[in-house]
Amino acid sequence: MKKITLIIGLLLLSLGINAQIIVLDPGHGYGASTSNNPDGRTATEIETSLAVGQKTKTLISNSCNWTAHLTRTTNVNGWISVNQRALMSNNWNADRFISIHCNAGGGTGTETFYCTADDTNTAPDIAFAKKIQADMVTHGSWNNRRCVDDFGYLGYHLGVLRYSSATACLNEIGFVDTTADAAKLNSDSWRNNFALAYFNALKSNLQMTCAGTAVPGNFSLTLTPECSGTSTQNRLNWTAATNATGYDVYRNGALYASNIAGTQYTNTLVTGGTTYTYHVIAKNSTGTKTNSNGTLSAKTLVCNAAPGSFTATLTATCSGTQSAINVTWTTSSNATSYDIYRNGNLYAPDLTGNSFLNTYLITAGTSYTYSVRAKNANGTANNSNGTLSKTAISCSSAKMANDTDSLAEIKLYPNPNDGKFTLSMNKQMASKASYVIYDVTGKLIQSKQLDDKEMHSDIEIDISNFPSGIYMVNITLGNQEFSKKIIKN
Numbered sequence: 001m002k003k004i005t006l007i008i009g010l011l012l013l014s015l016g017i018n019a020q021i022i023v024l025d026p027g028h029g030y031g032a033s034t035s036n037n038p039d040g041r042t043a044t045e046i047e048t049s050l051a052v053g054q055k056t057k058t059l060i061s062n063s064c065n066w067t068a069h070l071t072r073t074t075n076v077n078g079w080i081s082v083n084q085r086a087l088m089s090n091n092w093n094a095d096r097f098i099s100i101h102c103n104a105g106g107g108t109g110t111e112t113f114y115c116t117a118d119d120t121n122t123a124p125d126i127a128f129a130k131k132i133q134a135d136m137v138t139h140g141s142w143n144n145r146r147c148v149d150d151f152g153y154l155g156y157h158l159g160v161l162r163y164s165s166a167t168a169c170l171n172e173i174g175f176v177d178t179t180a181d182a183a184k185l186n187s188d189s190w191r192n193n194f195a196l197a198y199f200n201a202l203k204s205n206l207q208m209t210c211a212g213t214a215v216p217g218n219f220s221l222t223l224t225p226e227c228s229g230t231s232t233q234n235r236l237n238w239t240a241a242t243n244a245t246g247y248d249v250y251r252n253g254a255l256y257a258s259n260i261a262g263t264q265y266t267n268t269l270v271t272g273g274t275t276y277t278y279h280v281i282a283k284n285s286t287g288t289k290t291n292s293n294g295t296l297s298a299k300t301l302v303c304n305a306a307p308g309s310f311t312a313t314l315t316a317t318c319s320g321t322q323s324a325i326n327v328t329w330t331t332s333s334n335a336t337s338y339d340i341y342r343n344g345n346l347y348a349p350d351l352t353g354n355s356f357l358n359t360y361l362i363t364a365g366t367s368y369t370y371s372v373r374a375k376n377a378n379g380t381a382n383n384s385n386g387t388l389s390k391t392a393i394s395c396s397s398a399k400m401a402n403d404t405d406s407l408a409e410i411k412l413y414p415n416p417n418d419g420k421f422t423l424s425m426n427k428q429m430a431s432k433a434s435y436v437i438y439d440v441t442g443k444l445i446q447s448k449q450l451d452d453k454e455m456h457s458d459i460e461i462d463i464s465n466f467p468s469g470i471y472m473v474n475i476t477l478g479n480q481e482f483s484k485k486i487i488k489n
Helices: 002-018 043-063 082-091 123-140 158-162 179-185 188-206 401-409
Strands: 021-026 067-070 096-103 110-114 144-149 167-175 221-228 231-238 246-251 254-260 264-267 275-284 287-290 296-299 312-319 322-329 337-342 345-351 355-358 367-376 379-382 388-391 410-413 420-425 433-439 444-450 459-462 469-477 480-488
Touching (some): 043 096, 043 188, 082 096, 096 188, 110 123, 123 188, 167 179, 179 188, 231 275, 246 264, 337 355, 355 480, 410 480, 433 459
Parallel strands (some): 021 067, 096 167, 110 144
Antiparallel strands (some): 231 264, 246 275, 275 296, 322 355, 337 345, 367 379, 367 388
């Protein structure tokens, strides 16, 4: 019987030790702005103190066999004086009392006050206040201002501390009128850290081992616009946040997808060419944390299918007396332009038709190889019949009249020059035009597709940054190619 009585006694003692009563006192009273707050406090002070109190209560409720009370649970409708809050704490038989405030008046950092007035045993209050101050400095990354006795020092907090029967302190988290402090006070992630500081300090001061789940840790987000076939989408990837049990995705400021277990989300319900903004929140039962690199924006891609298969054909022909190779090809579905490769090197880029007459450096009796590549923003495709070869033929000495006229209408001047010269194409009627410049080794050094205005006006060309020497300028008009030599001094 004695053993049973002893066991019951020890059990009750154990329950009594663990069943602590914590009172959290969000300071500054009710009211969402200075206009309806009797204490003249700012929204930052009012809202931060309540948010931190609520988060601390959640940590306690989720992790420990304690009872946690809040002296206020809303920012509106009413006012409770500091003396009334102390009375509420006493009526709840609080073991620990934390009054949560934000500072003002210029300064930075955190500070904690205790009160020794009318107290015959001040050591518990001092130890509790010092622990709160130390953990807030650590978890809040705050400057350590001070931990002092309010009695005989400032006296601002005597009402709420002096008349509380519990071991009590008052913590000023940070300064609302200092920009850096205010940014942290208004941050949900930092409020989680402040609550964790209070929770850890309470466990240590009460010598309890109940394990609290820490709020999610820092993590970062990347946003990638991409195509899936012809469909556009935005892919979100993020690093794992420690302690997180799930993630919420916000698009354009509103919750879009919730309780994602992994670290990736693909948003497919998007419109090509439209800009979207995203941020991700990691969460668990004790709090949330936003991705550390903030809100990201991206413009979705306009997705088309890659170019389809097509075939190319080579014909040995003449352009006047000049030997030529005529390259033609069938239309590739989805293609926006074509590149011509000669002897394995890019020769004529960004063509929009289905043929190209190559006259530059074509010698009768010599074989030349060509391939054509169709392309658009989503890929490329080579002509399906591969690389083709053709031997150039010898052409008669008679010069075609229309070729003479065309050559006469294309001028490069001055020649020789210092690398800056003018291309003039008077009276040209072609639907498209471009020029390509090669050095004596056949290396392409400059190319340009001309717009309608440039086709009917003089074009200024600058190759002054290239070495002195002889250069060939190939001008393409429609499906005709003309070559001229220039000398750079």
